[in-house]
Amino acid sequence: MARLLQELKSRSGLSYGALAKRLHVSTSALHRYCTGDVMPVEFDPLERLARLCRATPEERTELYRLWVVAHTSRGNRQASVPAPAPKAPPAVPVTAPETEAALETAPETVPVPEPETKARPAGEGVVEVGTAARARTPAVSPHRRVRRGVLAAVTAAAVLAALGAVATGLKTRTGGDPTSAPAPAADAGSPAPLPTPGAAPVAADVTPSGPTGAADRGASAPITVTVRPHRDAECDRYVIDRPPSEVPPPPAVVDAPAWAAKVGAVPGTYQSIELTVQGTGSDTVVLTALNVRIARIAAPLAWNAYSMFDGCGGGMAVHSFDLDLDAARPRPVVTDGSTGLPLKVSERDPEVIEVTAQTTSHDVSWYLELEWSSGNRKGTLTIGPGAGTSFRTSAIKGRPLYRYPTGGKAWEPSPFQQ
Secondary structure, X not given: OHHHHXXXXXXXXXXXXXXXXXXXXXXXXXXXXXXXXXXXOOOHHHHHHHHHOOOOHHHHHHHHHHHHHHHHHHHHHHHOOOOOOOOOOOOOOOOOOOOOOOOOOOOOOOOOOOOOOXXXXXXXXXXXXXXXXXXXXXXOOOOOOOOOOOOOOOOHHHOOOOXXXXXXXXXXXXXXXXXXXXXXXXXXXXXXXOOOXXXXXXXXXXXXXXXXXXXXXXXXXXXXXXXXXXXXXXXOEEEEOOOHHHOOOOOOHHHHHHHHHHHOOEEEOEEEEEEEEEEOOOOOEEEEEEXXXXXXXXXXXXXXXXXXXXXXXXXXXXXXXXXXXXXXXXXXXEOOOOOOOOEEEEOOEOEEEEEEEEOOOOEEEEEEEEEEEEOOEEEEEEEEOOOOXXXXXXXXXXXXXXXXXXXXXXXXXXOOOO
16 A cells, blocks of 8 residues: 555655645655555545545555555454443644655764663653743643644544653854764663753854853743653654563553653654743744754664554644754754744744654654844753753664554554564
């Protein structure tokens, strides 16, 4: 089925983002359909894709046959489980345009060690951070709050909620090339640490900290950032250094942070980061650029992979970026149909930014840098999860992939092996 979908997509001459926008699904979901990573719960998106790509009646019939065969195979496995399937949550309409994966092909050539120890998961809970941060959640206006579309006929227990994150380390920038420079590899079982306010800069274009700049570091950024490191819950997959018998079922939303911390889950192939940026005062702050820094690159984790959902789909944030972590010079790329930077924020006018990172070849620790300016002031806010740690994403190609079927009682091999 994946081969046929790829042929139809190529024939259309359209990008993944352009097709996804017309099909009302996310770009990452469409890309996974075409690569065979996941299969939609309903045939409708595949039918619309076939018609949009001018598939012949024979091709549409064959596509439907392949979809039915795959669903029948999955249904037979679920039928052997006596427990009834829980009711699915109601679908939420898509209210935003779609994203497109940035598929740069240049591989990273940094020597990589083999992983050895268990990963340390990101911090728990959604945390609002930044200079002069208040102990509350930003009040995002309804017209700016982006809501995810969720497929019906799937269990709510299979979704994974956001893990907490923090944004730390204000750095004043003097200009220069914003692309990443990989740091020396750290412990293969843990994400690399973020640079601290008193540490040496990761890249040459960051002004070194000193007596004159210390007062302006980490204490005067006029913005706060709330980070959700795992936004695309319906499509998430994780690598875990445990056999299926020792991995608990996918958690309910409220239990997800504790679940991930307990099993040491690392996002597999994809990781969607949602940033809610809000000013701390009445002054307008301009967000001028978003950069990525690669803190560490290693071989993919040789662990089992676990899928949180049988199907996926949904919309995207208005300000959305794709990030190819395997590129020679990774950089956030504005997705088709999305609006990039610069943009303005204030205390009463926050914005939501989404970054979808992907790796198919490495275990990558990375973090973001958000450049801002307000009046005659400017700086850079370093964003990463946990207490001084970086985001971490690992490829799962070639690893055993398991799923927890709706109504099931145990993990079982997924039909979508990599």
